[in-house]
Structure formats: C-alpha cells, structure tokens
Amino acid sequence: MLQLEPSWSTVLIGFSACFLFMTYYCLRQRRDTRYHESLHRAAAVLSSRPADATPSSVNYHFTRQCNCKCGFCFHTAKTSFVLPLDEAKRGLKLLKEAGMEKVNFSGGEPFITEKGRYVGELVRYCKQSLDLPSVSIVSNGSLITEEWFQEYGEYLDILAISCDSFNEATNIEIGRRQGNTHHVNSVLRIKQWCHSYKVAFKINTVVNTFNWEEDMSEEILNANPVRWKVFQCLLIEGENVGVEAKRNAERFVVSKEQFESFLKRHKSVPQLVPESNVAMRDSYLILDEYMRFLDCTKGRKDPSKSILDVGVADAMKFSGFDEAMFKKRGGVYNWNRPTRLGDEDLRTHFPQGTCFALTAHNPGDQLQSNTKNALANATLEDELRADKPSEACVLNSFALVPQPRGARFERGFFLVSPFPQSSAAESVVMAAAKRHGQASYFRYVRRREDDDVIQELVDTAGGRIISSSRIVSVSAPQCPPMFADPSYNSVFHGIKKIAEVLKDLQALRPDEVPPDFWRVMSSILADEGSIPPAKADHPVVVIEGLDGTGKSTLCENLSKAIPNATLLATPPKPLLQFRAAFDGYPALIRRAYYSLGNYIASKEILSAAKTGPVIVDRYWHSSAAYAIASEVECGGKDSIPPQGHEVYRWPRDLFKPDLAVLLVVSAEVRMRRMGVRGGVKTKEEEWLDRSQKFQERLLGSYERMEAPSLRRVDANGSKEEVLTAVLKVIQDRLSTTVSAPSP
Secondary structure, three states: OOEEOOOEEEEEEEEOEEEEOOOHHHHHOOOOOOOHHHHHHOOEEEEEEOOOOOOOOOOEEEOOOOOOOOOOOOOOOOOOOOOOOOHHHHHHHHHHHHHOOOEEEOOOOOHHHHHHHHHHHHHHHHHOOOOEEEEEEEEOOOOOHHHHHHHHHOOOOOOEHHHHHHHOHEEEEEEOOOOEEEEHHHHHHHHHHHHOOOOEEEEEEEEOOOOOOOOOOHHHHHEEEEEEEEEEOOEEEEOEEEEOOOOHHHOOOOHHHHHHHHHOOOOOOOOEEOOOHHHHOOOOOOEEOOOOOEOOOOOOEEEEEEEEEEEEEHHHHOOOHHHEEEEEHOOOOOOOEOOOOOOOHHHOOOOEEEEEEEEEOOOHOOOOOHHHHHHHHHHHHHHHHHHHHOOOOOEEEEEEEEEOOOOEEEEEEEEEOOOOHHHHHHHHHHHHHHHHOOOOOEEEEEEEOOOOOOEEEEEEEEEEEOEEEEEEEEEEOOOHHOOHHHHHOOOOOHHHHHHHHHHHHHHHHHOOOOHHHHHHHHHHHHHOOOOOOOOOOEEEEEEEHHHOOOHHHHHHHHHHHHOOOEEEEOOOHHHHHOHHHOOOOOOHHHHHHHHHHHHHHHHHHHOOOOOEEEEEEEEEHHHHHHHHHHHEEEEEEHHHHOOHHHHOOOOOOOOOOEEOOOOOOOOHHHHHHOOOOOOOHHHHHHHHHHHHHHHHHHHHHOOOOOOOOOOOEOOOOOOHHHHHHHHHHHHHHHHHOOOOOOO
C-alpha cells in the first residue's frame, strides 16, 4: 500500500466549500477485519495451478544464510549457495519478460551476503535496467546501515522489517537476537532511515506461542508502517519440522483460535493485513537460491526446475501458485514508493469502510469560546472511544470553513469503521451529535458506480441526507491551516490570550483547579500590558533540548561554573504544584498553563539578574516548540510552518534572554539516557518517546525560532565535554567570565 508523504493533503468538499484536512491515518486504506475469517473458508488446496498464471509478484530468497536463529523460521540455512550476480540478474530479466511487476528479496537474511552489496546491486538492477514498478526487501534489520541507504535507497520502494514483539525478552526467547543489539531499537532506527530516504516502511510479525497474547497496537500505530503483515506460525516439512529440518517449530505453533484472538485484539490498527496458514501456503510465488519455484501446497517445499534452465513458464507449472488466493489475500496493492496525494490516490486510499465526522464546536460563539470548545471536544472524544464498536477507530480531524467574513476553524473527530455499512458506528455518532447539540454530522462513503468518495451531510434528528458532495483533492497549503490565525492554535504570544483561556476555564470549571492557582495568576495579570526591559543587569542564558539530552544536568553544572550564577527552571516553583492538574486538560488549556509559567519566570529572571548571571532550564522556546509539534499531529519537519512564519517570533511582552542554546544528541544516546530516568511524564513527553515524526517536528520548530534563535551544541559527549562546549559558546557570545570545569 502506498505511503503518503507527511504533507498537508487537502480535501475540498464541493457543496459546503469547506476544506477538510484529514489526518494521515484516515487516508490509509482500511481492511475489513472480517477478511481473515473468509480465509478459513477457502476452497480445498489444489495440487497444481494453471500454467498461464502471471508471475506479477515474485519472492526471491537468494540466500538461506541468516544471523538470527528464530525458532519458527521456515526457510532455513540448508545450503550456503548464492548465485553469481550476473546469473541472478539474468533470471530477474526472464521474470520481467514473463510479466513480473514486483520483486521482493528475502532470505535467510538478504543483508548478510557481501554486507548488503549483493542485494543492493540487485535492487539497483531491477529499478535502473528492468524498470520494475516495485522493488522490496524483507530483513531482520540488524545488518542494515545508513550507508546502504545512501548508495541504494533511491532504488528501493519498500523495506519490510521482521518484528515479532516489542518486548526484548520475547524477541530473545523467539531467537531474534543479534549480539548486543536491541532489536526494537533497530526497527525504530530503520523506520527513521526509511522516512529520510523516502522508502515505504513495513513491519512483518509472526504470531506464535510467545507473542500471541501481546498487545502491540500502540507500538504499531506509533511506528506507523504502510502495512503490518501478521502471519500465523506455519510448519513446513523439512524446514522447521520433520527429520531433515534445521528447526523444530512445533512449540511455536498457535491454534486458529489463538491467531484470531491476536487479530481481534489488533483489529483497530488500520494497517493490519492478516494471513492465516491457509492464505500463506500457496499464495506466494517463491523462488529459491537456485531460482527454482517452491511448491508448498503439500506442507513441504517441492522445487521446480530452475527458470535459468527451462524458462519461467515451464517452471511455474510446478510452483503450486494459487493466483486467485494471492489476489484474495490482498497481494495486489499500491506497492510503489511514497508519493504525493492525487485524485487517483484519494479514491484508492480513502477508507474502504465507512467514515463519520463530528465536532462539539459551537460555531455561534467561536471567538469567545475556544476553551469551551476544547473542553467539549475532549468530552466528545472520551465518549466516542468508550461507545464505539470494537472494530472502529477514532482519529482527530479539523476543518477550515470559509465564511462571508473570514473563516471558521473547527476541531473534531473521525469515527472510522472497516465495514462498508455500519449502523452501530453511525448510532454512536448520531447519539453523540444529539448530546452536544449538533444539528448534523458528516458521513463519507464510496460510490459503487464510479468509486468516488462522497460526503453526505446528515440531519441528526431524522437521519436524512441534507446534501451530498463529491470529494476531490486540491493542492497542499504551504502552511498547516491551524496556523492561519493565532486564535486557531495553542501557541501563546502574549499574556492576554493566556488570560482569556484560563479565565474561561475558571468560569466553566470553578471547582476543578485549587484556589491558590487563581491567586498566582492574578498576581501575574496585574502587570498585563507592560513591556519588559530589553536587557537585564546580568546575562541570561536559556538551555533548551529534548528530554534525555542532558539539559538539566548541564544547567546545574553551568550554575556552578559561572560565578554568582542563579539557576531557574520552568514551570517555576509557584506553578509546579498545579502541573498534574493541568496535564489532564486539553492541549489549549495545558499550553496556557505552561505559557503562564514563562511570565512568572520572566519576573524571577529579572530579579535574579540583579545580582549575577542567570541560567534558565527551558523557557518560551520549549512552550512554543511543543505546542507547534503537537498541533500539527502528523508528518515530519516538512509539515510544520515554514521558516519566517510569525509563530516562531518571540512575544513582545515577555523578557528575552541574551543567549539560547539547543542541545542535540543522537537517537541512541537519548534513548540510553532516558532509560535511567524516572518520574511521571506529560502527554507530550510520552509522545516524544514513541514518535520519530513528533521528534522531527519538535526539533524543526526549535531550529526555526527567531530573535533569539537557538545556538545548536552537540551534546553526545560526556558531561564535562558538553559543559566545556557550552561555556565556550557563552564566553564567545557574551564575554562572560566563567571558571574551568572540574576534572
């Protein structure tokens, strides 16, 4: 399935002339979760197949060698043979001439041969010389390097990584161990490379006795593969069972009921593509290391003669390939590289089931009720997630609705059912719409006669269709629409907007926040409208960075190394006691709380700077960067507002530091440091740990900040090395006298 690039794809709703910007997941094809049930009703397996079947998709296992010892492997190291490269290319050319459109290189482990150069040259040949529409690889990921991507990545469409568990102990039990390498870390690192080099990222999982009870939903959604292939552990005579087998996989085999239990637990994952033993056994066209087709229909691998000797057509007569089952299990899909959304893609990747859209916004009081709308939508989301049918999923949505004077920005939710018709899902939406006073909601369906996606505006009271419009794709906007106006987002550029949100909260929920908080807020608002001095009496340095970069440790060391320095942090102490309460609120209110902390910190900074330099552990840069990255919700660095956008400009009424430093570390170093940390994490901090794309948006936001911009410092080294580097930056920029760091 095609993966969309992380960009803001816009969908024009014809009748209402509103631009509905769908989240990344919602544009993916949803598979009917009842699909796997039909596999068990497949016709009896035939011993031979029609000779005129086309080898449109071929799996070439050119090596049996592997550096892992997975107990259930059904293509084991029975030989060490690998064809000479020129002979392999000759065979691939024969397959192309016979109709091959997609080739998948597998093993064994494809990257074990010549350290990946062999498979790299095959990938290059298939794209450059054969011009194949799709070239893919299945790997355990342990031997892949970024250098390989640099040389061969442009020729690869899809990279599938085997990941049977997100619990490292389970991976070790299965046999998927690669020295001291952490397998899950390898998967996440490769996912990042795939994104960087525009290769579609896919995950393969084998359900077995060690993982069938595991819930991988959250990890898969965060990893965000284009497809998640879930296989039932399969026994093959002579490979992983029997006298001549290299493995005994019988202890890994799960029952039909256990496999279906795993599928049921994950049916809300939109990328799920299940394959039972019935579907797997004869729906793959497998070519072994000698370029012989392998017939698996009798529970073993019976080889044909090599296509290099008898040609493709004659060899396929003995392949056991069931082309009908291949198509039925979803073997034909959009298997090209990631690309931009177009009209054809919209029809192809819009949910195959039914989709509904609903908001709790009050359009009649939009400008004065952002807080009320945020609270109402939070309640709506909780209701939808609690009441939805088990097979459905809830996704965020937002719409920018043109009006005679300006526009109206609305947040809401999609409820997506994988079924073409879902009265249960619609009943949930209709009931929620009534509770929240919504006169209508949207329903999205695919029209059978032309496969177009249709938006229907549905009356909440009677269920009648008020209007019907065809959805078409339009050009992506330069900037995400929630940044078209400051009132649309939770980035605060002044105390006035913060006060509006928090005072609204006080009026709507007077008993939820302790009275002490309102007293603290009132003391800050007393200075509302005042402009702070351009300079403090002594230099002020702010240290920013993601969690795990060593930011807090550096701040402590700086305060000791710089004479008379004071260390401050945000949220400041007067607000810190209320943090847990506000972290439970919607983003708008949560970010208002953190932004208020900047104004309290501003007063503390100016006071402390009267006696000496001030070191600040996070300030406005962090509040803004986290808000921007959270608002966008999907995509990477390219999805946030462009350089120079007003959202990156410092607030006029907030004291500005003399220097701001951004610490940056590699993903490996950050994860290692985070592993020894404790404490309760905020929603954004949890998101940061899970999502590489969120990290990209966050770092991109930091890097685009203006006046003051952030000075990047490599923090991969020891505490002493980082301290020395930052002290030098401070000396060079501020001419501040500092002491040498302790040895």
